[in-house]
Amino acid sequence: MKTVNKQQIIPTTSARTLTFNIFRHNPSDPSSTPRMQHYQLAETDTMTLFIALNDIRENQDPSLAFDYVCRAGICGSCAMLVNGKPSLTCRTLTKDLPDVINLHPLPGFALIADLSVDTGQWMQGMSERLETWIHNQHLAEIDLSQVEEKMDPQKARDIYELERCIECGCCVAACATAQMNDNFIGAVGINQIARFELDPRDERSAKDFYQLIGSEDGVFGCMTLLGCDDMCPKDLPLAQQIAFMRRKMATR
Numbered sequence: 001m002k003t004v005n006k007q008q009i010i011p012t013t014s015a016r017t018l019t020f021n022i023f024r025h026n027p028s029d030p031s032s033t034p035r036m037q038h039y040q041l042a043e044t045d046t047m048t049l050f051i052a053l054n055d056i057r058e059n060q061d062p063s064l065a066f067d068y069v070c071r072a073g074i075c076g077s078c079a080m081l082v083n084g085k086p087s088l089t090c091r092t093l094t095k096d097l098p099d100v101i102n103l104h105p106l107p108g109f110a111l112i113a114d115l116s117v118d119t120g121q122w123m124q125g126m127s128e129r130l131e132t133w134i135h136n137q138h139l140a141e142i143d144l145s146q147v148e149e150k151m152d153p154q155k156a157r158d159i160y161e162l163e164r165c166i167e168c169g170c171c172v173a174a175c176a177t178a179q180m181n182d183n184f185i186g187a188v189g190i191n192q193i194a195r196f197e198l199d200p201r202d203e204r205s206a207k208d209f210y211q212l213i214g215s216e217d218g219v220f221g222c223m224t225l226l227g228c229d230d231m232c233p234k235d236l237p238l239a240q241q242i243a244f245m246r247r248k249m250a251t252r
């Protein structure tokens, strides 16, 4: 492969020609109707879907809408359905996909346009409902000039493991309950509560946590279909966390 400039990449001679079938619709445009639009693109070495979409937008169709920020699997904004499977486009290599690639926006979120959805609004609503921050009445009394309190290293590692969630929305898009119940907090919400329940600085009681997730909109709404666990691009043990929290809630 030879790079000529930022916009133009010359494919290798053995490159496949990829066909992209991309969902197009802008709900804020009264003249727009949902449709599939087709594009063709020569595959290049180490091409990711993110690179392919940028190439299409730069060289074929500047009106194509999709999201990205980090290009490194960290921000979670590039998630979409790739051949029906929730995936991060910046972490998906085209060589791992067939010649025909179907792209749709993530279901379960408000559509902004084409492949762009408003996961931020959904995540903010979930966060406010579950109050995903440390509740500690003594925070105002903390003396910042003092050495900070130590946490058990294993506890810190366990919390960090749950904090690896990037809120991309793949688990919500893959969840049958979330698709049927708009109030379901999803694996992402249950994972958040598991994180704060573990944190010794959070003074919320078992009853407080039960009130947040001990219902059909929380842990008892999960049908254990494991879509969240299968589709999490960060390989978080979501099914294990849901089962763990459900057992805890069932005993309260």
Ligand code: FES
Pocket: 067, 068, 069, 070, 071, 072, 073, 074, 075, 076, 077, 078, 079, 088, 089, 090, 091
């Ligand atoms: S662009 Fe940030 S996760 Fe893909």
